[in-house]
Amino acid sequence: xxxxxxxxxxxxxxxxxxxxxxxxxxxxxxxxxxxxxxxxxxxxxxxxxxxxxxxxxxxxxxxxxxxxxxxxxxxxxxxxxxxxxxxxxxxxxxxxxxxxxxxxxxxxxxxxxxxxxxxxxxxxxxxxxxxxxxxxxxxxxxxxxxxxxxxxxxxxxxxxxxxxxxxxxxxxxxxxxxxxxxxxxxxxxxxxxxxxxxxxxxxxxxxxxxxxxxxxxxxxxxxxxxxxxxxxxxxxxxxxxxxxxxxxxxxxxxxxxxxxxxxxxxxxxxxxxxxxxxxxxxxxxxxxxxxxxxxxxxxxxxxxxxxxxxxxxxxxxxxxxxxxxxxxxxxxxxxxxxxxxxxxxxxxxxxxxxxxxxxxxxxxx
Amino acid sequence: xxxxxxxxxxxxxxxxxxxxxxxxxxxxxxxxxxxxxxxxxxxxxxxxxxxxxxxxxxxxxxxxxxxxxxxxxxxxxxxxxxxxxxxxxxxxxxxxxxxxxxxxxxxxxxxxxxxxxxxxxxxxxxxxxxxxxxxxxxxxxxxxxxxxxxxxxxxxxxxxxxxxxxxxxxxxxxxxxxxxxxxxxxxxxxxxxxxxxxxxxxxxxxxxxxxxxxxxxxxxxxxxxxxxxxxxxxxxxxxxxxxxxxxxxxxxxxxxxxxxxxxxxxxxxxxxxxxxxxxxxxxxxxxxxxxxxxxxxxxxxxxxxxxxxxxxxxxxxxxxxxxxxxxxxxxxxxxxxxxxxxxxxxxxxxxxxxxxxxxxxxxxxxxx
Numbered sequence: 241x242x243x244x245x246x247x248x249x250x251x252x253x254x255x256x257x258x259x260x261x262x263x264x265x266x267x268x269x270x271x272x273x274x275x276x277x278x279x280x281x282x283x284x285x286x287x288x289x290x291x292x293x294x295x296x297x298x299x300x301x302x303x304x305x306x307x308x309x310x311x312x313x314x315x316x317x318x319x320x321x322x323x324x325x326x327x328x329x330x331x332x333x334x335x336x337x338x339x340x341x342x343x344x345x346x347x348x349x350x351x352x353x354x355x356x357x358x359x360x361x362x363x364x365x366x367x368x369x370x371x372x373x374x375x376x377x378x379x380x381x382x383x384x385x386x387x388x389x390x391x392x393x394x395x396x397x398x399x400x401x402x403x404x405x406x407x408x409x410x411x412x413x414x415x416x417x418x419x420x421x422x423x424x425x426x427x428x429x430x431x432x433x434x435x436x437x438x439x440x441x442x443x444x445x446x447x448x449x450x451x452x453x454x455x456x457x458x459x460x461x462x463x464x465x466x467x468x469x470x471x472x473x474x475x476x477x478x479x480x481x482x483x484x485x486x487x488x489x490x491x492x493x494x495x496x497x498x499x500x501x502x503x504x505x506x507x508x509x510x511x512x513x514x515x516x517x518x519x520x521x522x523x524x525x526x527x528x529x530x531x532x533x534x535x536x537x538x539x540x541x542x543x544x545x546x547x548x549x550x551x552x553x554x555x556x557x558x559x560x561x562x563x564x565x566x567x568x569x570x571x572x573x574x575x576x577x578x579x580x581x582x583x584x585x586x587x588x589x590x591x592x593x594x595x596x597x598x599x600x601x602x603x604x605x
Numbered sequence: 606x607x608x609x610x611x612x613x614x615x616x617x618x619x620x621x622x623x624x625x626x627x628x629x630x631x632x633x634x635x636x637x638x639x640x641x642x643x644x645x646x647x648x649x650x651x652x653x654x655x656x657x658x659x660x661x662x663x664x665x666x667x668x669x670x671x672x673x674x675x676x677x678x679x680x681x682x683x684x685x686x687x688x689x690x691x692x693x694x695x696x697x698x699x700x701x702x703x704x705x706x707x708x709x710x711x712x713x714x715x716x717x718x719x720x721x722x723x724x725x726x727x728x729x730x731x732x733x734x735x736x737x738x739x740x741x742x743x744x745x746x747x748x749x750x751x752x753x754x755x756x757x758x759x760x761x762x763x764x765x766x767x768x769x770x771x772x773x774x775x776x777x778x779x780x781x782x783x784x785x786x787x788x789x790x791x792x793x794x795x796x797x798x799x800x801x802x803x804x805x806x807x808x809x810x811x812x813x814x815x816x817x818x819x820x821x822x823x824x825x826x827x828x829x830x831x832x833x834x835x836x837x838x839x840x841x842x843x844x845x846x847x848x849x850x851x852x853x854x855x856x857x858x859x860x861x862x863x864x865x866x867x868x869x870x871x872x873x874x875x876x877x878x879x880x881x882x883x884x885x886x887x888x889x890x891x892x893x894x895x896x897x898x899x900x901x902x903x904x905x906x907x908x909x910x911x912x913x914x915x916x917x918x919x920x921x922x923x924x925x926x927x928x929x930x931x932x933x934x935x936x937x938x939x940x941x942x943x944x945x946x947x948x949x950x951x952x953x954x955x956x957x958x959x960x961x962x963x964x965x966x967x968x969x970x971x972x973x
Contacts, residue, residue: 250793377846380961400793403820407636407786440831444824444846447789451820451875458813501963508873565965570956586953589938589966596866598965599956 247356250400251335252365253450255442256434257287258420259406261365262333266295269331269363273299282330282355282362283317283348289419299331307340314340319351322360329361336370336388349394368446371395372538373504376497381441384433391538392507396456403450408439452508483511486563487540488554490517491524494569494602495531501600502567503538511565516543516557518550551587558595565596622837633742636786637721638751641819642812647751647790648719652681654749655717659685666713668741668748669703669734671720685717695726702729703737708746715747722756724774735776754819757781767814768807782826789823791816821875832930848876851931852908853922855882856892858937859970860899866967867935868906876932880908881925883918919951923958931962938966 254261262285273279281301286293302325305318316339322330332355337348345351352362369378372389379385395401406414415426415434487502489495499515506513515535517528532542547553558566571583582590589597636654640647648671659665667687674682688708690701702725708716718741723734731737738748755764755771759778765771781787794812807815828847852867854860864880871878880903882896903910915921926934938952956964 381846402793403789403791405789405791405823407788409786410788437831437834440827440834441846444827444831447820447824447827448846448875450791451817451824454813454817454820458810458817505870509869510873570959585956589952593968596965596967598963599959600963601956601959601961 245359247358247360247362248399249352249356249361249397250363250402251395251398252363252402252404253446254365254367254404254406255369255446256367256411256439258411258414259404261367261404263289263292263295264402264404265331265333265363265365266292266299269299269329270295272329277329278327279329279331280322280325280327282319282322282332283334284331285333287420288422291419300327302330307342309340309342316340316343317348317351319344319354322355323358326358327360329363330355332362332364335364335366336390338388347390349390366390366395367442368449369442371449373500373507374445374449376500377445378442381445382433382438384438392503393539396453396507398453401450401453403446405443405447408436408443411439412436483509483564484562485509485511485513485565485567486558486561487513487515487535487567488518488569489515489528489531489535489542490519490569491527491531492569492572493527496534497602498567498569498600499531499535499538499540502598503535503540505567505598512541514541514543514561514563516545516554518545518547518553518557520546520548550584551591554588555591558592563595565598566592567598567600570599570601626837631743631745633745633747634785635738635742635747635783636749636788637781637784638749638788638790639781639819639823640751640753640790641815642755642794642807643753645790645792647753649675649678649681650788650790651717651719651749651751652678652685655685655715656681658715664714666708666711666716668708668716669701669718669720669723672701686713693726695728698726700724700726702726703734705730705737705740708741709744712744713746715749716741718748718750721750721752722772722774722776733774733776735780739780752776752781754815754822757822760818760822763818764815767811767818782829784826787823787826789820791820824875845930847930848874848932849930850876850878850933850935851922851926851929852878852880852903852935853882853937854880854896854899854903855937856888856895856899857939857969858899859967860902860937863935863937863967864899864903864906864908866965867908870933871907878906878908879911879929879931881911881913881922883913883915883921919954919958922955926962927960934959934962934964936964936966937969939969 252261252265269279279299281296281299283304284296284301302318302321304315305321307314307316317332332348332352335349335352339346339348339351345354352364355362368374369384369386370388370390371392373392375386375389412430412434414420415430418426420426421429483506485502485506487498489498502515503513505511515532517532532544535542543557545553545557554566566588568585568588571585585597585599638647638651652667655665655667665685667682667685669690670682670687688704688711691704693700693702701723703718718734718738721735721738725732725734725737731740738750741748754760755768756775757778758775761771761775794809794816824846828845831845848870850867850870852863854863867878867880870876880900882900888896900910911925913921913925922934934955936952936955952966
């Protein structure tokens, strides 16, 4: 027997709860089911929304499994049961969900991968703010630090991404009418996360991200002229060697911002992306290792170099790796007697004259 | 959370805002469904919204249909009031014209108008349907309407580049920018092809390009509206979802490399490219010449060029970057030690002051 071909993945992308992702998913699933395709609901999050719940009528629903954690029961998707049932298509709500501790896998998207590996097509839903690379931007625009994130490559690998739109005004009306949450929660939501400006900013991110994914699927790698809004260009697109980006990590918390920013720029420029930590301090080794593993999760190649002369080692490494752009954080404020010596970014800027150095600012509110 | 920066608008700006607000208060609300190709389902979504509004008790009337009505739309229409359009013949062509007089008399809360980009026959009250819609809005009726990308005038060159075809009738993008709400109707291209099997449909690649264009157009409209909203509420512009790149030019900077990189980033991120220089008195003729050449190149590469004033170079750049919601700032440096790095040099001050944007440093070309 030959192994089944990997299942396809389709994501309905929204910008907030209540825009109608699940509704739209179920609506299209009905059409597919009517054609005689074997389709089941692998996981469905009703949120008490009547119209959406009504849409599940007629579908086979795989019961959830119950896990106990810290004295409470939690319901999770029963991946094994879906594998056993082996439908052609499984609908799985809330792609960005984090499973309760004690589950086989940490994230639901990992469960989805298991289903795909078994040859099951998966249709799922998520909101744009769960994309790892947008985490800082979302924080800056809304003041909310989203904790449940999905690495961008996971979304990039989806076969199809569909943007589910609803205007912020319509969404706020929905909240007002109690369609999305109960009255108490709705009022709280409208005063905090669901403000017109927050929703508008998130919506713009979702629009731009979907456009980006559509363009990536067009396969215009390194071919700027083919990008739709390039317009009538009289100037040929820049040619020359492709970019290689190096991110310099430390144990400082801002390194997470540096990683996301560097990777995002690398992805858009179709550049290679590496990360490095240079140093000999051991006191923050744990933090450095955490950042390294975060970088690897985003599919960034990581390196560590031990030594004292950080700028020199960094520049040498960058040169042997043919790096074109180095991403660094701002140096910490220094006492006045040290200001006569160069900071590490200053040294790198002076030494690596054959490269460009990008100093990433922290995105604050 | 720090409090938003207070910006005091000048009197003319205030007057314009007041007039704008007054006009908007009298006017009905306009909502536009935007599709990237025929048959993405924008008409259905529009009528479906009409149906839901009617169920919630609003007075909804259909003012215009497209010539073809699909079965799912027909089902909704059965539940809505329709003010039939007037059919006329002109020079052998059939036109459907909105019955404005009837709609004025009926004066519903909400009008559903399909086929926004239709032309009216010569001799009509307005040459085009979108102008009829403007009149409905002016009389306080809300309008929900639908339009496809290929009918937006400012997008037609691009659509023609993709599909080698150009629609004869169009609406100005200004009309879309002015809408209170625009909603994108998105669907993957293969679903479209499945649904229709139409011979005249663009191929999947073209559809994908149109889809991207429509999404980016919507993002731009949304961005503009967000900034207007922030502006009108006295909140300083803030870092948005769009990448905005500012190249700082000086006579010595390696302008070619900076501008080419800037342009590349602009294209890849679908962002905006700006170039700025701070006006300096007593510039030597040779430097003036170099700077002018850089500025010419910036314009040629499609950058929006700004001249900044200010005794303090760094502060001028920082203020401008803030105001323009810059996310990436490109700057040249000589990289020479001592002279530059002694104490707080301009580049350090700029990096320290960079709130919400990255600073990318480009070495000057070595002096021969």
